[in-house]
Amino acid sequence: ASAIAPIAVIMPAHLLSSVEIVAVAARSVARAHEFAKKHGIPKVHETYDDLVNDPEIDAIYNPLPNSLHFEWTLKSIMAGKHVLLEKPFTSNEKEANAIAEMIKEKNKNGGTDAPGQRFKGDIVVIEAFHWRFHPLALRVREILDSGVLGRIISTNTTLSAPGIAFNDDDIRFNLTLSGGSMMDTGSYTISS
Numbered sequence: 001a002s003a004i005a006p007i008a009v010i011m012p013a014h015l016l017s018s019v020e021i022v023a024v025a026a027r028s029v030a031r032a033h034e035f036a037k038k039h040g041i042p043k044v045h046e047t048y049d050d051l052v053n054d055p056e057i058d059a060i061y062n063p064l065p066n067s068l069h070f071e072w073t074l075k076s077i078m079a080g081k082h083v084l085l086e087k088p089f090t091s092n093e094k095e096a097n098a099i100a101e102m103i104k105e106k107n108k109n110g111g112t113d114a115p116g117q118r119f120k121g122d123i124v125v126i127e128a129f130h131w132r133f134h135p136l137a138l139r140v141r142e143i144l145d146s147g148v149l150g151r152i153i154s155t156n157t158t159l160s161a162p163g164i165a166f167n168d169d170d171i172r173f174n175l176t177l178s179g180g181s182m183m184d185t186g187s188y189t190i191s192s
Contacts, residue, residue, distance in 0.1 A: 065179075073085050
């Protein structure tokens with residue numbers, strides 16, 4: 001029930017007949033109920049564990065604070081769920097490697113060893129850099145790969161946000177929650 005969820009997942013899901021938002025959880029059950037009512041989500045789970053272990057859910061969207069990405073993505077993989085994970089993937093290289101190893105382990109036998117798992121095939125975990133899938137980005141990649149511009153040897157990227165976008169106490173600035181500019185908006189420039 002994060003602030004980014006409506007624009008990152010809820011609204012895009014409404015455009016696809018193949019995607020259904022079926023459940024939500026939050027630190028506060030009251031907030032989860034409020035969010036579910038506002039966005040037409042049929043089921044509210046009291047805990048993240050309940051959500052992750054729901055056999056009717058195929059994929060988890062993880063927009064939790066950065067410091068919780070590792071724990072809940074790992075639990076989701078263990079439960080046999082695909083994960084759309086907000087950036088940054090994890091707080092550090094050690095956590096990222098552990099997730100990569102868990103994905104390999106789960107996918108070794110087709111990714112179908114979780115009780116109640118409804119899909120067949122490999123578990124997919126992807127960092128939510130939505131821009132990578134935008135038609136413009138795909139066209140730019142096509143042009144770069146074609147070689148028509150020659151060999152690209154460097155790029156320069158800039159990203160800015162209005163000062164009113166974030167409050168001073170925003171979790172994005174809290175280092176104990178793995179915050180910081182490069183762990184949030186700055187990651188877009190590195191990603192590109």
